[in-house]
Amino acid sequence: MYKKISITITACLIAGLLAAGCGDNRADDQGMDRNGQQQNQYEMQQQNRGDAWNRGARGGDPMNPMNQRNQMNAGDQDVEYQVAERAADEIVQLAFVQSAYVLKTEHNAYVAAVLENGAELTRTMEHQIAQAVRRVDDTVDHVYVSTNPDFIERVDSYIDDLRQGRPVEGFVEEIVEIIDRIFPNAR
Numbered sequence: 001m002y003k004k005i006s007i008t009i010t011a012c013l014i015a016g017l018l019a020a021g022c023g024d025n026r027a028d029d030q031g032m033d034r035n036g037q038q039q040n041q042y043e044m045q046q047q048n049r050g051d052a053w054n055r056g057a058r059g060g061d062p063m064n065p066m067n068q069r070n071q072m073n074a075g076d077q078d079v080e081y082q083v084a085e086r087a088a089d090e091i092v093q094l095a096f097v098q099s100a101y102v103l104k105t106e107h108n109a110y111v112a113a114v115l116e117n118g119a120e121l122t123r124t125m126e127h128q129i130a131q132a133v134r135r136v137d138d139t140v141d142h143v144y145v146s147t148n149p150d151f152i153e154r155v156d157s158y159i160d161d162l163r164q165g166r167p168v169e170g171f172v173e174e175i176v177e178i179i180d181r182i183f184p185n186a187r
Helices: 002-021 065-073 085-092 123-136 149-164 169-182
Strands: 097-104 108-115 142-146
Touching (some): 085 097, 085 123, 123 142
């Protein structure tokens, strides 16, 4: 009898330890991801407006975003985007910004910024950049800021091609993919 109780208690303890070991240890995260980096969702609330380029927001297929990309490649662009030079000029007036490029959709602005002396982008800087964009365009609901060198280079090249009158059709999809990668929460 004593042996049955002992086996039952041991089995319960082992099961309890196994269950406890399967936990995800979230109690100490405090807004940090597993690499110890702050999870930054500044300006990332889209309020069901579609994804990073508003695909699906104006008659597109929100259940299958690839349909919008295919339509864009076919020349039927659901997304209107602009180079927002006035916004970029306003951003460059900030003391910590060396240069900036801004791509704008209906309600979103995507900023590629080069900071002075290779400074790290802070929340305060992001907020000041967002305010600068909104000073020149009050239709912008969300401002997404990146100092990613790849994004900066691609946007610079894209804007240069536009200014030179070169075709940019294939480049649109590339820019969309980069934005989806850099701003994954912008959906």
